[in-house]
Amino acid sequence: MSELSEQIFIDNIRFAQSGRTLHGIILPAKLERLREVVEEGEITFTMDGCVDRGQTFLELDIHGWLKLVCQRCLEEMSWPIEVHLKAEIVDAGQLVESEIFDEDFDQIPAHTEMNVEEFVEDEILLALPFYPKHSEADCGALLQVKSQNENGSAFTVIAGLNLKSSKEL
Numbered sequence: 195m196s197e198l199s200e201q202i203f204i205d206n207i208r209f210a211q212s213g214r215t216l217h218g219i220i221l222p223a224k225l226e227r228l229r230e231v232v233e234e235g236e237i238t239f240t241m242d243g244c245v246d247r248g249q250t251f252l253e254l255d256i257h258g259w260l261k262l263v264c265q266r267c268l269e270e271m272s273w274p275i276e277v278h279l280k281a282e283i284v285d286a287g288q289l290v291e292s293e294i295f296d297e298d299f300d301q302i303p304a305h306t307e308m309n310v311e312e313f314v315e316d317e318i319l320l321a322l323p324f325y326p327k328h329s330e331a332d333c334g335a336l337l338q339v340k341s342q343n344e345n346g347s348a349f350t351v352i353a354g355l356n357l358k359s360s361k362e363l
Contacts (some may be wrong), residue, residue, distance in 0.1 A: 200310050201309055201310075202216070202218075202309075202311065203307045203308060203310070204216075204307075204308050204310060204342070205305070205306045205307070205308070206250075206283050206302070206304060206308045207244075207248075207250055207283055207304050207307055209243040209252070210243030210244060210245060210250035210251055211243070211245055211250055212243065213242075213243055213244055213245070214242075214243050215241070215242045215243070216240070216241045216242065216310065217238070217239070217240050217241075218239055218310075219236060219237065219238050219239075220236075220237045220238075220239065220311065220314060220315075221234075221236060221237075221288050222234065222235045222236075222237065222260060222318075224225055224311075225308055225311065225315045225318075227315060228315050228318060228319060228320060231319075231322065232260045233260075233261035233262065233263065233270055234260075234261045234263060235258060235259050235260035235261055235273075235275075236259065237256060237257070237275060237314070238256070238257050238258055239254060239255065239256045239257075239259035239314050239319065240254070240255045240296060241253070241254050241255075241310065241313075241314075242256065250282070250283045251280055251281060251282055251283065251299065252279075252280075252281050252302065253277050253278075253279065253280050253281075254277065254278070254281070254284060254313070254314070254317060255277070255279075255281040256274065256275055256276070256277040256278075256317060256318060256321075257276055257312060258275050259272050259273060259274050259275065260272075260273045260275055260318075261273070262322070262323075262326040263326065264325070264326060264327050264328045264333060265325050265326055265327055266327045266333050267328065267333050268321055269328075271326065271327075271332075273322075273323075273326060274344050275318060275321055276321075277317050277318070277321045279300060279317055280299040280300070281298075281299055281300045281301060281302045282299055282300070282301050282304065282362065283301075283303075283304050284301050284302075284304060285303070285304050286303040286304070295337075296299055297335075315358050317329075318347040319344070
């Protein structure tokens with residue numbers, strides 16, 4: 195599998211109808227929108243086209259890791275990415291509103307020049323947590339608070355000082 199060195203555009207209906215497969219590696223530093231929220235990482239993806247019962251589909255599998263910033267302690271953290279998407283390709287006028295569309299797959303518009311890199315980036319961005327944070331056992335901020343609570347918080351120390359000073363008077 196090789197890193198995508200240039201943008202790849204596909205006719206997504208033809209790609210699906212011919213049962214093609216595309217594999218690649220994407221570095222987040224090369225993706226403009228992802229670069230804003232991710233420190234570093236590596237993503238591999240596989241996109242398969244297929245036709246099932248007269249409908250055309252793209253199946254996208256994304257695997258890898260990203261380095262994000264924990265929003266509790268502001269330290270870097272490694273975040274695994276696992277995405278599986280099955281999307282029906284439909285004409286833009288046939289897209290169904292999500293409230294009435296109850297299927298096991300999404301819909302994407304038919305496009306003669308779909309940018310594969312942007313499609314993968316969109317799915318990664320949708321999979322990212324809104325508020326990334328370490329697990330409670332790994333978060334520096336939570337460990338520091340727990341340590342302070344065990345040793346007595348600053349407020350406990352101040353309260354103790356107030357009691358000592360009032361007894362001395």
